[in-house]
């Protein structure tokens with residue numbers, strides 16, 4: 001029933017640049033997992049490999065045990081929001097969703113359900129060009145939810161949200177996880193992430209720095225997520241998990257299984 005994400009020795013090189021460097025971690029159903037790292041850490045590249053949009057140089061990324069390209073009905077298994085762009089500005093929100101639903105063979109009544117779920121019912125007949133960034137984020141999420149997927153992959157879903165939008169997003173993601181779905185979200189907003197996620201995966205320079213429960217990360221050192229993040233990502237050249245600071249049980253067991 002439940003489906004997770006497996007990232008196994010995943011590597012992506014662009015010429016001399018190693019964007020993702022032997023990354024291994026699991027994302028479980030039933031919780032929200034935050035995917036964190038400094039700019040250029042390889043988060044977007046990793047998510048794009050999970051979604052079959054970028055071909056790995058090595059290793060593999062699996063959803064429900066299969067590569068994205070091998071899923072029978074991908075939109076029913078995984079919903080993704082990569083960027084809140086690419087919307088046709090003259091199109092109305094509901095029409096945007098209708099086009100996705102029709103193309104993917106998804107039932108139209110589902111459109112009203114997802115509009116309601118993301119709080120866009122009242123704005124559904126307005127043109128997307130007039131939407132705020134936060135509304136576009138929610139429309140993207142609505143599109144991802146159309147296929148009622150068990151797995152959600154969200155790149156920076158909190159970008160552009162005001163405080164009320166943040167709280168709404170948090171409640172929505174936690175609700176989706178509570179239904180047994182797998183939710184993986186990247187974010188730069190650490191204080192927001194700390195209130196939203198149960199688990200975190202932290203990368204720097206394409207390599208894993210930590211994968212495990214948020215409470216073990218912050219609890220082990222009695223620090224904030226921000227402090228732990230800075231500690232784990234401040235020296236991208238050093239190996240993770242081998243220094244005295246980063247060799248917590250959780251890091252060691254998760255990063256070196």
Ligand SMILES: Nc1ncnc2c1ncn2[C@@H]1O[C@H](COP(=O)(O)OP(=O)(O)OP(=O)(O)O)[C@@H](O)[C@H]1O
Pocket residue numbers: 014017018019020037038039040041042043044045046
């Ligand atoms: N198509 C590409 N061609 C060449 N280099 C790339 C390409 N895509 C990403 N990179 C490089 O790979 C590295 C990782 O980039 P990526 O966008 O995955 O990081 P990120 O963690 O998502 O960063 P940000 O938080 O800034 O979005 C960067 O050095 C980036 O310049």
